[in-house]
Amino acid sequence: MKIAVVGPGGIGSTFAFQLSQAGHEVTVVARGKRLEQLQRDEAIVSAAGKRAAVRVSAALDATTAWDLVLVTVLAPQVDAVLPALAGSAAKAVMFMFNTFESLDRLRDAVGPARFAFGFPAILASLDDGKLTSKIVTRGLVTTVTDAAWAKVFSDAGIPAVVHPDMESWLRTHAALVVPVMVATVMAHERKAGVSWTEAMRLARAMEEGFRLVRRLGNSITPQPMVALSRLPAPVVATLLWTVSRLPDMRKLGAAGPGEPRALIDAMGAAAPGQTPALLAIRP
Incomplete structure (x- = not known):
């Protein structure tokens, strides 16, 4: 081909x-x-x-x-x-x-x-x-x-x-990865992991992102994401705190803040005034 x-x-x-x-x-x-x-x-x-x-x-x-x-x-x-x-x-x-x-x-x-x-x-x-x-x-x-x-x-x-509903898949994925990407960017720039306070702020942003997906009429998908979207914020914060300390993940932060920034802007534009937690982590 x-x-x-x-x-x-x-x-x-x-x-x-x-x-x-x-x-x-x-x-x-x-x-x-x-x-x-x-x-x-x-x-x-x-x-x-x-x-x-x-x-x-x-x-x-x-x-x-x-x-x-x-x-x-x-x-x-x-x-x-x-x-x-x-x-x-x-x-x-x-x-x-x-x-x-x-x-x-x-x-x-x-x-x-x-x-x-x-x-x-x-x-x-x-x-x-x-x-x-x-x-x-x-x-x-x-x-x-x-x-x-x-x-x-x-x-x-x-x-x-x-996947039969790629738009829902993509929006779910964005809600998941934006806080992860922000954590890796921060960790790459500092050469150190995020603090617990920062990890909790990122976890709250992830919660808000999943709520936004549902509010827009999309489904949380695929199925493993449903379970993840229901985890308590402290559990998600622990995962983010850990991810920011992994060398391979920290290396991904070298890509810079452009992509998470653009995703946060798109999420904010989809629901003006309803994404304060996401805007608070915008790099």
Whole structure:
């Protein structure tokens, strides 16, 4: 298959690597320093020195009938690529990023017949252009809206499942991960874990996020998230306090505050005046 990956950061590079290794013709669309690295290497290079050959471009070729364009930019960056996606000859366009907004706008931009959405269960980072990634293979694995692409990803070594209500899934996920992301950013900047007071503040924000999901008419999903949403704040605070002290999690904070900040803003915009706990942890 011909697959383009727009935004080859840690997540996009992991998909490009696995799909290339599985025999697909992969083109990565990048910019800036990442584009220069990829043009030099003509491959996704892992921290262990493994290489997966890819084609490299500074822009999406709108005339190519891509079997899939996988969009792994951050949510605030998607507007910049929507015109190219809308005008492309791609057969399918899958967006894959954290968002709390309705998916209708993206679906309308590329057309319902081509639209797909997914969320990666992958921990990944790039250090000097070298990829380190851990693919979740059990439990809450990569989740998508389309069964055919779930199979393609699974066959390429990224286990994936289908969820029938991706908007509820994404909003539940945002409520969960925003406090976690803020904790990792704080821990990375300080090189120390969050305090108990801060952990409790983050736990209260998580509670508020889950309440917001329900208030907007979405379901808490998948099922394990229902149990998590019912945990007492001190239990959640203990988990957050612990997470902020794990080296691998603290490393994720190097991505900075942009993503949790954008999610909090989107959550606040969905319910003006009803998210004080979330706004209180906005980095």
